[in-house]
Amino acid sequence: MPRPKIKFWDHVEKTDTCWLWTAGVMANGYGICESAVAGERYAHRVSWILVNGPIPEGKSILHRCDVRRCIRPKHLYLGTDQNNSDDKMRRGQHGRAKITKLEVVEIRRRAKRGATLRQLAEAFQLTRMQSWNIKTRRSWRLVR
Numbered sequence: 001m002p003r004p005k006i007k008f009w010d011h012v013e014k015t016d017t018c019w020l021w022t023a024g025v026m027a028n029g030y031g032i033c034e035s036a037v038a039g040e041r042y043a044h045r046v047s048w049i050l051v052n053g054p055i056p057e058g059k060s061i062l063h064r065c066d067v068r069r070c071i072r073p074k075h076l077y078l079g080t081d082q083n084n085s086d087d088k089m090r091r092g093q094h095g096r097a098k099i100t101k102l103e104v105v106e107i108r109r110r111a112k113r114g115a116t117l118r119q120l121a122e123a124f125q126l127t128r129m130q131s132w133n134i135k136t137r138r139s140w141r142l143v144r
Contacts, residue, residue, distance in 0.1 A: 008033065008037070008043075008046060008047075008050065011023040011031075011043075012071060014072075015106070017065065017106075018065055018067045018069075018070035018072055018075060018106070019047075019070060019071050019072035019075075020067070020069045020070060020071075020123075021043040021044075021069045021070075021071050023043070025069060025125055026042075027125065028068070029068035029069065029099070029124075029125055030042050030043070030044065030068045030069070031043030031044065031068075031069050031071060033046050037049055037050065038054065040055075042061075043069075043071050044061055044063065044068075044070065044071045044076055045061050046071075047071035047072075047073055047076065048061045048073065048076050051073040052073070055078070056078065058080070059078045059079065059080065060078070060079055060080060060081060060083070060084055061076050061077070061078065061079075062076065062077055062078070062079040062083060062084055062087060063075055063076060064076070064077060065102055066087070066100045066101070066102045066103075067100065067102050067103055067106065068100070068103075069123075069124075099124055099126065099134075101140070101143050103124055104134055104140045104143045105143060105144075106124075107120050107124060107131065107134050107135065108134065108135060110123075111131075111135040117131045117132055117135070120134075120135070
């Protein structure tokens with residue numbers, strides 16, 4: 001008996017703010033699709049294409065929310081590589097950081113709602129110790 005076909009949107013967890021990709025995630029934190037749409041493999045780019053059509057040549061799909069796993073169409077916008085670099089500087093992202101300030105807030109929100117360290121680590125591509133440090137404010141102390 002053939003397996004039921006799983007659709008792209010079946011891999012999305014809709015929170016109060018972001019729509020988080022729940023399938024595969026690359027080491028860089030971006031969602032990845034097994035079956036590509038229009039040659040795209042990143043979930044946020046596929047989301048854009050499904051809702052808005054093709055991505056113009058030379059354009060990137062950027063996040064308003066700065067959550068790499070977010071694929072919510074209204075959190076995405078067209079921009080350039082320079083726009084992306086400018087956004088990173090404005091938001092205080094550093095090249096070594098594995099997560100963003102908004103993801104830290106989301107980790108703490110989920111922890112308050114009972115998520116385990118293992119669940120947090122898997123969802124945000126962190127170790128359990130990194131998740132614990134964020135949850136207990138041993139790291140990212142200034143983020144509220």
